[in-house]
Amino acid sequence: MNQFGPTADFSALRLRADVLRKIRQYFFDHHVLEVDVPVLAEHSVTDVYLSALSVSVMGQVQYLQTSPEYYMKRLLAAGSSSIYTIVKAFRADEKGQRHRPEFSMLEWYRTGIDDRQLMQDVIGLASSIGIDEAFEQVSYRDLFLLHTGLNPHIAETHELAHYCESHFGIDWPNTPRSTWLDIIFSRHIEPQLQAPTLVYDFPSCQCALARVRSNDLGEPVARRFEWYWQGLELANGYWELTDAAVQRDRFEQDNQARIQQHLPAMVMDPHFLAAMEHGLPECAGIALGLDRLMMCLLKTRNIADVMAFG
Amino acid sequence: MADYSTNEFRGGLKVMLDGDPCSVVENEYVKPGKGQAFNRVKLRNLKTGRVWERTFKSGEKLEGADVMETDMEYLYNDGEFYHFMEPQTFEQVQADATAVGETSKWLKEQETYVVTLFNGAPLAVAAPNHIELEITETDPGLKGDTAQGGTKPATLATGAMVKVPLFLSTGEIIKVDTRTGEYLGRASTK
Secondary structure (H helix, E strand, O other), X not given: OOOOOOOOOXXXXXXXXXXXXXXXXXXXXXXXXXXXXXXXXXXXXXXXXXXXXXXXXXXXXXXXXXXXXXXXXXXXXXXXXXXXXXXXXXXXXXXXXXXOOEEEEEEEEEEOOOHHHHHHHHHHHHHHOXXXXXXXXXXXXXXXXXXXXXXXXXXXXXXXXXXXXXXXOOOOOOOOHHHHHHHHHHHHHHHHOOOOEEEXXXXXXXXXXXXXXXXXXXXXXXXXXXXXXXOEEEEEEEEEOOOHHHHHHHHHHHHHHXXXXXXXXXXXXXXXXXXXXXXXXXXXXXXXXXXXXHHHHHOOOOHHHHOOOO | OOEEEHHHOOOOOEEEEOOEEEEEEEEEEEOOOOOOOEEEEEEEEOOOOOEEEEEEEOOOEEEXXXXXXXXXXXXXXXXXXXXXXXXXXXXXXXXXXXXXHXXXXXXXXXXXXXXXXXXXXXXXXEOOOEEEEEEEEEOOOOOOOOOOOOEEEEEEOOOOEEEEEXXXXXXXXXXXXXXXXXXXXXXOOO
């Protein structure tokens, strides 16, 4: 007989509902407006390693959104002030113990603040949903140095490649610096991050939509941070890039990298670029994987345990 | 053989790696937020039994390995090779000592074994979990000593040495767990 029941216990579903209620309460108390944005759109992201699901709508190709970011930024540019949304996000080709092609995302933006202040906001939100473990805050550089002896901002790419070959037997030709950093971070550092930890100041090659600034040592860093807990990556925050020209350059670089890797180039979302040209207010924003947060609260390693039908 | 992409890797899938047939043990998908996805895969080399851990870029492909597990009956040893027969087709194969490995001490005529065939040739032979064998040599049994947990060594018909309770004697048939070499009890039928 076919099984019809949920993959999560009702206790997990009740906790999930309770967490959603507390999240909404937190943002209500902080005057952050809840918005509902489309999941289906004509354009998608140019990110090299994000693959959007395409669907046919009235005979035309549209995409299920990999995140609500572009719509959120269009609202911000139009003058919404601080906003949040709780939506489903979709990513083709992502499935595993901690991944589903369809998952729930909480994304929020606060106007007039930077990434450092947003980190404090994350801690406030965590506390309001009952996370009482103390947060650790550490720079990507210090963590990397501690665990590998390499400075991620100044180490040569061949040194990172050599580290991967000698520690993991990985010998991939023509691999970008960012991939070597990701491999080292996910193999040697992420599993160590058991306490709730905010890792800030990422290598500039991983800036995505964050600003690049110099740290105290004069090294260029991406003003981006991630929240890790129980060895899981939960959230990714940025001091948002507001320069439309730089944004367009990054999209073009993405598409060049896509072509080199025999991936289809993506049409840059003209509405998003128009919003950037109109002017995105000074803001910091973050996307948080709600299913992963639930995994940590329930101390499970399997995402199916926290989704009604995972 | 068909090629398999990393997202098709499931436990038990047989693929070729560095020229050797391997069985996928575990496949962990790793995707840093916006970065390149990769798969950490554990594979058992079916020739050596060793487990390898490899990291592949997601979507990388490996050639499938023509590996089949078949129930076969053990026939005899000709001094160099061990001969097995497929009971339906009567097709016979000969396995060398490397393929048989540790299983040689559990080989009993007419018993059924799982023979792993790679390109039609035996690569490995696995014994059934439980097997019934005759004790061919052990110290005389101590009648009445059934309560205490003492053991003594016994040699079985296949040459395996196991520890058995003191009350058993030569000629008795016992049931043994081939994975641990543990004595399980007297055979149900004699």
